[in-house]
Each structure stands twice: as C-alpha cells, then as structure tokens.
Amino acid sequence: MELNESEREKQTKLARIRALGINPFPPRAEWIAQRVMAIEAADRAKSTGSNTDNQNADQPEQASHTSTPTQPFSVMGRVIRKNTKGKVSFAHIEDESGKVQFFARLGDDSLSAERFQLWDSLIDVGDWVEAVGIPFLTKAGEPSLRISAWNLLSKAITPLPLAKEEKQTDGSIKRYSAFADPDLRFRQRYTDLAVNPEVREIFIKRARLVKGIRDFMDSNGFLEVETPILQPLYGGAAARPFTTHHNQLDQDLYLRISYELYLKRLLVGNIERVYEIGRDFRxxxxxxxxxxxxxxxxxxxxxxxxxxxxxxxxxxxxxxxxAVLPASTNGISQFRGNTINWFQPFARQTMRDAICEHTKLDYTLFPDAESLGAEIVKQNLMSAELVRGKTRGKLIDSLLGDYVEKTLIQPTFLYDYPRDISPLAKSKVDDPATVERFEGFIGGMELCNAFTELNDPFDQEQRFLDEQKGGDDEAQLLDEDYIRAMRYGMPPNGGFGMGIDRLAMLLTDKDTIREVILFPHLRQG
RNA sequence: GGCCCAUUAGCUCAGUUGGCAGAGCGGGAGCCUUUUAAGCUCCGCGUCGCAGGUUCGAGUCCUGCAUGGGUCACCA
Incomplete structure (x- = not known):
C-alpha cells in the first residue's frame, strides 16, 4: 500500500509509540466503567461555573467550590482538533453525543511531565483516545476536562480531511475547505461520516423515520415478516431484475423487484395484516x-x-x-426550495382531472391507444416517435410523468389508473378499463403506489397472459403458484408500496438519493 | 445511452497567450503556561485522472478512455 508524506510521518510516529512500549491499537478502553459522554462532561464542566486561573489551577481538586460532582471520570472519543501552546495543550474530543475539550498542563500535580510530553508528541487529530479528568471551564469559558491520565485507543495513519470551523457572531458555524467531493464522499463514506457531522445526522433521521413507520404499522395490527430476496420468478412491479445462479441446484434466481406476490400469499394463509420493510433490486x-x-x-x-x-x-x-421533523416545525419542511406541509390533509385528485388540468386533454374522450395517441400528437404534447407503440395506459402514464408529476409538491394522491399498466389491481366495478389504484406524490416525486388488490384467480391469470402478449421486457411473468394460492381464496384486500429512500430525501431536504443511502451504487468499486 | 462541464498536493482550490508546479488549510522541525479558523520562524510533501497525439517545449491544444456532476432519453 502506497503511503503519502503525512502517512509516512504517522508510520514513523507509530514506530516510536511501539518503541515506548505503548500499544497503538489496544484491545479495549481502560476506563469504560467510568465513561461519561462528551456532552455530559461538558455539562458538568459548565455547572462547575469556575473559570480556573493560574493560582488554583495547581490544585484542581479545589477548583470548584460548588456541590457539583467533580470526581474524576473518563471520556473516550476521537481527537478532532489539537493545539499545544507551550506548556498547555488543548484538544477537542468528539463522541456520538458531541464534543468536549481536553486540557493538559505541564506542571499539574496529577499529570506527570512525561505523560504531558507524550500527549503533546504522540497524539494527533484523528486518533481515538480516552482520558480521566476533572471538569472545569477555561478562561475563555470552554467546557473542558483537565486530564490526569490518558490512553491512546487507536492511532490514525491517514489524516482526516477535517475542516476548520469558525464561530460567527450570530452563532452559526462557518466551515473552511470542508470535505465535499461527492465521488470521494460516497466512495469513502467512513471519511464523510467522520468529518461531516451533518451527514451523521441524515442517517440518524433516516433511522427515526424507519422506526416511526415500523411503530405505526405495529400499532395498527400489522405483522412484520421477511420473504425471499432470491426468487425463482420475479414479479409485483414492472422492472428488469438482477439475475443470479445457485450452483448446487443449478438454478437461475432473481433478486426481488418487489415483495408483492409473496406478501399476498400470506393473506391466503390467514395473515390479515402484513408488512415488510427491506431491500428491492431493479x-x-x-x-x-x-x-x-x-x-x-x-x-x-x-x-x-x-x-x-x-x-x-x-x-x-x-x-x-x-418522527423526523422537530416539533417546532409544525410539520413544515423544505425540499428543493419548496415548502412542504406534511400535516395538512393530503390532496386527492383523479388522474383524469390532474392531466386535464395540466394539458387540457381529457383522455377519457379517447377510448383507445390510436385515437389518444393521435390527439396527443395533434396537441403537440409528445412527439409521434414517442407515441408510437405505446398502449393507452402507457400514453396516459407518460402524460402524467411529463406534465403533472413535477407540479405535485404538496402531498397529493392521484387515483383511477388505466388497467393495462396495473396488472395486479382490481378494476372499478362500473369501469373495467380503470383500476382502483392511487399513487402518492410529494415534492414533485412519486413516492408510493397502492391499489385494491386483484383476488380473482381467473382474472389474474388472464392479466398475466395479456402482459406476455405485450412483449414488453418488463412484463409480469406468469406465476402459477401465485395463481394457485389465489384459488385457495384470497380475502379482498388493499396493498401498498413506498420508497423509503425517497421519503428520507424529502424529510432531510437532500437532492439525491445517494445522500440518504450510506453506500450508494457507484461505478467500478 | 446522447450532449455539456469537471478531474492539479491529504482537503478546498488558483494556474493568464503553450515556456521552471502554486496558495490556504493539513503535515514536519522549532518557539509559545488558557487556545479555539490560536500565533510566530523555517520546510512543498505532486504520476497535473489514464493512454496516445501535435509541438523545440503540454497542467494548458487534439483524440480516445475512466470517474464524477448537470441535462435529455429511459425508468412503477
């Protein structure tokens, strides 16, 4: 492995550490039993209320005259800033709770001169350390821990691209030269997380979001299940799958593109409310x-x-x-420069009305693909080339994508979808060419999709066969076991699917799905 | 996949008309006993994304490729 200049410097330092008999990668922290989170350590320092001056600094035990406990405790975390000024040394230590300053002083009774020198010379930004000490406030008012003993927990060889931060007069923090190259950030997400606290915040919010949904489903009587990711037949969505192979069985398998057909089998098995949160592959x-x-x-x-x-x-x-937005926001958030109001009642509109509103075209007046396609071209809504070969449903779906989707900023449900793009949804009783289906849109993005599920095995079989005739490479495959399950009797039911990543984008105001996925897909690697 | 833009030090970026590879931060050596974008002195640490080409001479111009970003196409 090739090392750059500063990595070679660290390697030299590592050899010095080892020569001193110090293990740069010890198996565990020494004082975990006395551990206090950085934020709590800072709070204890603040409550001492004592700005230690040079006189009483020599007797740290007497530094505080308040009733606040000042007995030694331990803080462990990562050095994110270090500044030795002559015979005093400051370092900011960050853990999951926040950060607190370590203060070491040559001449303190509790810290030997040797340990001070070693702290000064061996510890760098990026290293993991632990220290025992007593809380106090520096002259500048910084909550700090006057350390009396410390251990190196893990030596960093490669320097972290930590940005310098400056506190503005208005309290905001200005950062200089922050690690920002998207390619590097996503490829080395560990570095991104280590130096960009706001990135950690995204994934904390995402976890809260998933927990919020899970709690909601559980409290509404739904059973959480896990169904196969490796499937002999894929289905439940219009998408091309990833293909893989089981060697011993000599069997091709597909990574699932949805869970739909397995979850609905469970309804046949008398599980009346069921859900799954997991990964799909398209x-x-x-x-x-x-x-x-x-x-x-x-x-x-x-x-x-x-x-x-x-x-x-x-x-x-x-x-x-x-679960994600602070209570003070009252359900208002920003996304791509738009304000979204999550708590107001969601808008509801038929697909026909939505398309009518944005194109002046009422597709219900054109009963087949030929007449609708001709009208679309006539009104200059799509090129003849794009219209060619599309079914009536796909034409309507294209109009939706081209003229309506981007305008649906506030939470909106569109319903009444064409049957030929909805092979698993039940037709409306009074209008067989339309199905009982809706999609939800927020921030100009499609977020979810739901319908009254088709539970008539004969109708379902015919829909699968119709799909095959279409010759589309995203057509549903005929799943005979699914039809068999349906013949045993599937209760009438409603089903729903939603992209969690997109919801996370919306609720964290991120422009790209890569920002809300820890390790997003990148080429080569 | 098409088109456009970008790629220079660990990070963030400059680099003029083709003429010795630059800055800030980071890093190293030293000074500094309450710093906090600490400060002061000294040190540049590099396959200019990769491979070719043009040229006396290429970070700079040309071609191809790679990766990223934008956009269009595609996409439940």
Whole structure:
C-alpha cells in the first residue's frame, strides 16, 4: 500500500509509540466503567461555573467550590482538533453525543511531565483516545476536562480531511475547505461520516423515520415478516431484475423487484395484516431518485380497499414526518426550495382531472391507444416517435410523468389508473378499463403506489397472459403458484408500496438519493 | 445511452497567450503556561485522472478512455 508524506510521518510516529512500549491499537478502553459522554462532561464542566486561573489551577481538586460532582471520570472519543501552546495543550474530543475539550498542563500535580510530553508528541487529530479528568471551564469559558491520565485507543495513519470551523457572531458555524467531493464522499463514506457531522445526522433521521413507520404499522395490527430476496420468478412491479445462479441446484434466481406476490400469499394463509420493510433490486437506470437497490415498505390489509389504504397511508406518512421533523416545525419542511406541509390533509385528485388540468386533454374522450395517441400528437404534447407503440395506459402514464408529476409538491394522491399498466389491481366495478389504484406524490416525486388488490384467480391469470402478449421486457411473468394460492381464496384486500429512500430525501431536504443511502451504487468499486 | 462541464498536493482550490508546479488549510522541525479558523520562524510533501497525439517545449491544444456532476432519453 502506497503511503503519502503525512502517512509516512504517522508510520514513523507509530514506530516510536511501539518503541515506548505503548500499544497503538489496544484491545479495549481502560476506563469504560467510568465513561461519561462528551456532552455530559461538558455539562458538568459548565455547572462547575469556575473559570480556573493560574493560582488554583495547581490544585484542581479545589477548583470548584460548588456541590457539583467533580470526581474524576473518563471520556473516550476521537481527537478532532489539537493545539499545544507551550506548556498547555488543548484538544477537542468528539463522541456520538458531541464534543468536549481536553486540557493538559505541564506542571499539574496529577499529570506527570512525561505523560504531558507524550500527549503533546504522540497524539494527533484523528486518533481515538480516552482520558480521566476533572471538569472545569477555561478562561475563555470552554467546557473542558483537565486530564490526569490518558490512553491512546487507536492511532490514525491517514489524516482526516477535517475542516476548520469558525464561530460567527450570530452563532452559526462557518466551515473552511470542508470535505465535499461527492465521488470521494460516497466512495469513502467512513471519511464523510467522520468529518461531516451533518451527514451523521441524515442517517440518524433516516433511522427515526424507519422506526416511526415500523411503530405505526405495529400499532395498527400489522405483522412484520421477511420473504425471499432470491426468487425463482420475479414479479409485483414492472422492472428488469438482477439475475443470479445457485450452483448446487443449478438454478437461475432473481433478486426481488418487489415483495408483492409473496406478501399476498400470506393473506391466503390467514395473515390479515402484513408488512415488510427491506431491500428491492431493479436493474435499471441510476438517477437522483433511482438506486439499483433501494428500501421499500409494502403492506397488505384484508378487507381494505384503495381508499382505506389511502387514509392509512396519509396517517403513516404523517407519523414518519412527526418522527423526523422537530416539533417546532409544525410539520413544515423544505425540499428543493419548496415548502412542504406534511400535516395538512393530503390532496386527492383523479388522474383524469390532474392531466386535464395540466394539458387540457381529457383522455377519457379517447377510448383507445390510436385515437389518444393521435390527439396527443395533434396537441403537440409528445412527439409521434414517442407515441408510437405505446398502449393507452402507457400514453396516459407518460402524460402524467411529463406534465403533472413535477407540479405535485404538496402531498397529493392521484387515483383511477388505466388497467393495462396495473396488472395486479382490481378494476372499478362500473369501469373495467380503470383500476382502483392511487399513487402518492410529494415534492414533485412519486413516492408510493397502492391499489385494491386483484383476488380473482381467473382474472389474474388472464392479466398475466395479456402482459406476455405485450412483449414488453418488463412484463409480469406468469406465476402459477401465485395463481394457485389465489384459488385457495384470497380475502379482498388493499396493498401498498413506498420508497423509503425517497421519503428520507424529502424529510432531510437532500437532492439525491445517494445522500440518504450510506453506500450508494457507484461505478467500478 | 446522447450532449455539456469537471478531474492539479491529504482537503478546498488558483494556474493568464503553450515556456521552471502554486496558495490556504493539513503535515514536519522549532518557539509559545488558557487556545479555539490560536500565533510566530523555517520546510512543498505532486504520476497535473489514464493512454496516445501535435509541438523545440503540454497542467494548458487534439483524440480516445475512466470517474464524477448537470441535462435529455429511459425508468412503477
């Protein structure tokens, strides 16, 4: 492994550490039993209220005259700033709770001259350390720990690209030359997380979001399950799959593109409310809102129809927003420069009305692909080339994508979808060409998709066969076991799927899905 | 996949008309007993993304490739 100049310097330092008989990578921290989080250490320092001056600094035990406990405790974490000034040394130590300053002083009774020199010469920014000490405030008012003993916990060889920070008069923090190259940040996410605290915050919010959804589902009587990721047949969505192979069985397998067909089998097995949160894989384009693997929640609820699901969805998304957004925001957040109001009732509109509103075209007046396609070209909404070969449903879906989706900033449900792009959804009783389906949009992005599920095995089989005739490479495969399951009797039910990553983007105001996935897909590597 | 832009030190970036590779931060050596973008003195640490080409001479111009970003196409 090739080392750069500063890495070679660190390697030399590592040899010195070893020569001193110090283990630069000890197996454990020494004082974990006395550990206090940095934020608590800082609080204790603040409550001492004593700005130690040079006189009483020689007797740290007497530095505080308050009742606040000043007995020694330990803080462990990472050195993110170090500054030795002559015979005193300052270092900021960061742990998961925040940071606190370590203060070492040559001449303190509690810290030997040798240990001071070693601290000064061996410890660098990036190293993991622990120290025992007593809390106090420096002259500048900085909550600090006057250290009496310390250990190196892990030596950093490669320097962290830590940015310098300057406190502005208004209290905000200005950062200089922060580690910002997206390529490096995503490839070396560990570095990104180590030096950019706001990146850690994204994933804390994401975890809260998932927990909020899980709590909501559990409290509404849903059973969480896990179904196969490796599937002999893929289905439940229109997407190309990743293919793999089981060697011993000599069997091709697919990574799932959805959980739908397995979860609905469970309804046949008398599990009435079921959900899964997990990973889907789609072998398609990568964009700011598409990653080849992404996290989805799907649920299915017996006896519900699409409108009951819509109502439940609204409450679920609001529960997720509540779990992430600070209470002071009242459910208002920003996304791509737009304000989103999560707590107001979600808008509801038919697909026909939405497209009518944005294109002046009422597609219900054109009953087949030929007449609708001709009208679309006539009104100059799409080129003849793009219209060619599309079914009526795909034309409508294209109009939605081109003219409506970007405008749906506030939470909005669009419903009444064409049947031919919805092979697993139940038709409306009075309009067989339309299905009981909705999609939810927020921030101009499609977020979720739901419908009254088709539970008629004969209708379902015919839909699969119709898909095959279309010759589309994203067509649903005929899953005979799924049809068999349905023949045993599937209760009427409503189903739902939602991209968790996109919801995380919306709630953290991130422009790209890569910001909310810890290790997003990148080429070569 | 098409088009456009970018890629220079560990990080963030400058680099003029083709003429010795630069700055700040970081790092090293030294000074400094309450610093906090600490300060002061000295030190540049480099496969200018990769491979070719043009030229006396290429970080700079040309071609191809790689990676990233934007955009269009595609995409439940």
């Amino acid at each position: 072998n398609e384009g990568v964009s700011f809102k598409h990653n080849p693997e992404f996290t989805q929640i799907e649920f299915y609820a017996a006896y519900m129809d699409v409108f009951a699901v819509m109502e439940l969805t609204e409450r679920m998304i609001q529960a997720a927003a509540r």
